[in-house]
Amino acid sequence: MEYDAFLAQCPSRQLLDRIANKWVTLVLAALRDCDGEPRPLRYSELARRLDGVSQKMLTQTLRALERDGLVTRTVVATVPVTVSYELTGLGHSLHDTIRGLKAWAETHMDDVHAHRETYDGRVA
Template sequence: MVLDRIGDKWSVLVLLSLAHGPMRFTALRGRIGGVTPKVLTQTLRAMETDGLVTREVFAEVPPRVEYELTALGRSLHEPISAVATWAENHVTEILTHRTQST
């Protein structure tokens, strides 16, 4: 169950994006790219339920909402970042193997 959350593509990208500090929904969506508002909302809600993200609503007009990693979410950043770095370092090699397999 936990691996489903941390292995989810969008959860990983949200976690890596929020590692830089709190972000509003639109800024987060822009940083991630390619995610629909519906999927991002579902991902953020699931991460909030799991205790990885907090959602803070500011009483302003228009209302402002920011998302931020919790201590639990921040503790996940280092291992996820290591996997992301590995993926970036080996993407060419993996793509080469994929094309050779087909």
């Protein structure tokens, strides 16, 4: 089946909406960004890594990523229960693009700030 995100009813728009979310971008980057190698991360590790994310938002994000097949959730019956997350093959295929967006934002933030100041000075 062919998809065209320019069409209003195309389901690929929902996927674009999902992966454009900042928490999705950061979760996907974090699952491989720690030491350059992919590895499972426990929920608590992700929560610490993603400064400012609420428990509710992290849980919702991880569930959505699992539903879309980008992340797998593994539960180990320990006391307390250990839950970890890692990228699937599909998640890995998206990772380089996501990491590139994150890197672009970090690299060009000063330029964007400068343009915002110039724009706001003209509009005010």
